[in-house]
């Protein structure tokens with residue numbers, strides 16, 4: 001029995017795809033500027049992305065505790081970006097950051113304070129204390145909660161969860177809306193929007209082990225690319241060096257060792273219990289000063305040299321500390337660890353790099369415009385601000401500064417454009433048919449899309465991880481092509497309430513082209529820089545001080561080189 | 573032979589008749605029930621429906637279900653090498669299998 005679900009049609013001024021920090025801030029700004037907003041998320045509003053998971057700090061030159069200025073923050077950001085930052089965006093991040101943090105403070109985010117001033121911690125890669133936080137483990141939840149609370153004050157923002165956006169719709173060269181699936185019913189949805197903001201976060205789900213949520217499939221990159229927008233720096237995936245590896249434990253975030261290292265230092269050791277980061281040019285000395293790319297490099301190299309731990313990582317040891325010190329710093333977490341059979345005074349734990357963040361993304365201008373009329377991007381979905389390696393704390397700053405800017409720009413564009421083409425149902429037909437496609441004989445068992453996702457994750461982790469070679473990258477491209485063939489053009493089964501194999505099919509339709517461009521860009525860049533490390537091309541080359549862009553032509557992506565954007569002040 | 577966890581899962585909803593299906597999952601110490609459910613989707617049945625997004629950080633609160641008659645987060649519940657009974661929340665409208673309507677009414681279509 002097949003019943004066709006009739007599409008629901010919605011209409012709005014601004015459509016925002018993704019309700020993480022960037023999407024919520026954009027919604028607030030667009031509403032303030034007088035627009036009606038539809039804020040759509042595939043899961044719950046404000047609870048399902050990376051923002052709510054961020055534990056640590058937000059980098060911002062407030063100068064509240066000692067002299068600091070955006071220019072110093074910019075210098076550190078550019079240095080960390082290893083020559084590849086789009087300086088317009090990096091500058092905006094550093095200059096707009098303080099205002100956003102202060103606005104959130106007014107809204108009651110509750111930044112940690114010392115003697116009345118907002119307090120800053122000193123994170124690796126920064127030249128001074130510059131990282132604000134809400135208690136050591138509550139920054140992301142507090143930011144999310146605050147933005148959610150403010151959102152509720154705006155009646156002109158309609159929030160819709162369980163809504164997976166699968167295609168953008170263009171009419172006469174302008175993005176005029178989208179096609180979506182209401183996951184809880186399987187019903188197709190068409191959306192007419194005068195402006196659309198992509199705020200879908202990153203692509204960590206391409207990897208077997210990642211720190212972020214299951215919803216980070218790189219959707220925004222695929223949506224933008226298919227709409228004709230350019231992507232930048234797709235080869236730069238940041239790995240978090242000390243993701244928890246073993247022993248297995250439940251109920252704790254895999255990047256939980258970061259706060260431990262901030263507070264307690266800890267010792268990073270190889271399988272022979274020797275310190276090793278010095279071999280790769282980064283001395284540790286029990287303090288947490290090593291940047292992410294350097295630590296990832298050192299751990300991966302040490303494992304490759306046969307000096308890894310039993311599970312294939314490095315040891316992180318706090319055995320030199322007393323039970324009292326540990327309890328004082330992290331009492332509740334120590335209890336949870338004990339429940340998992342882990343006594344840090346007696347044993348080291350094993351850590352290894354896990355996919356964490358994506359420096360690359362949608363290429364935008366200073367207004368967060370993508371170059372395709374009607375289409376904007378914000379947050380981690382945007383590429384360029386952080387170059388080849390992101391400084392810790394810069395991601396939330398980027399979320400806030402770019403989200404705010406995108407909301408304003410989208411709202412302004414509506415007021416400023418006359419004769420904008422309207423959403424034309426004819427242009428949405430093909431996308432709608434795909435969502436409605438029904439294969440009455442199977443309930444999504446004709447292909448195992450969950451297994452295909454696992455296969456893709458294995459390929460990406462094995463060949464497109466922190467260390468790459470030409471042979472490995474080519475193997476990955478073959479395996480991606482094979483998965484593309486098997487995926488076919490239509491989803492399995494039929495539309496219905498919460499059909500996971502069908503949702504996985506649409507996710508693969510996103511993940512495969514994104515995996516392809518990450519791999520192609522990594523293959524093209526024959527050098528090593530920041531988070532992009534090629535075993536067969538060690539060392540940074542001057543000729544590669546440029547960005548790579550993905551352009552979408554005739555239904556397939558090509559990689560082109562372009563000069564890195566510097567601004568006049570820093571060029572002089 | 574390695575140990576197994578036996579997951580008896582209440583499935584159904586959306587017109588389908590409710591039934592309990594049983595899956596055997598390889599047991600490894602330190603796994604969560606959510607890990608077991610995800611293993612089933614990849615190796616046995618990709619149509620098994622359950623919600624989750626943060627995977628194990630306990631940030632999203634989407635994976636709430638009934639395990640052995642107690643309401644718990646599947647990502648915090650320990651997988652055990654024995655028979656476990658898994659059912660959807662009973663106080664929320666059922667959508668499919670272990671998925672219930674958990675979004676606030678104001679945030680639905």
Ligand SMILES: Cc1cc2nc3c(=O)[nH]c(=O)nc-3n(C[C@H](O)[C@H](O)[C@H](O)COP(=O)(O)OP(=O)(O)OC[C@H]3O[C@@H](n4cnc5c(N)ncnc54)[C@H](O)[C@@H]3O)c2cc1C
Pocket residue numbers: 017018019020021022023040041042043046047048049050051052053054055056057058059139140163164165166199200201202211212213215216217219220253255356357378379380381392393394395396397399
């Ligand atoms: C564990 C962890 C800790 C971190 N700690 C820090 C830190 O201390 N400091 C820092 O600066 N950064 C940190 N980061 C990075 C930072 O959290 C992220 O870069 C940032 O939150 C991204 O925010 P966003 O708004 O761009 O996207 P997200 O918050 O990821 O939100 C994207 C939203 O889009 C939705 N979505 C995706 N695709 C679709 C679609 N097709 N249709 C509808 N909705 C969709 C998702 O469901 C999600 O809700 C951390 C990240 C992780 C994972």
Ligand code: FES
Pocket residue numbers: 624625626627628629630631632633634635636645646647648
């Ligand atoms: S998966 Fe997010 S709370 Fe369990």
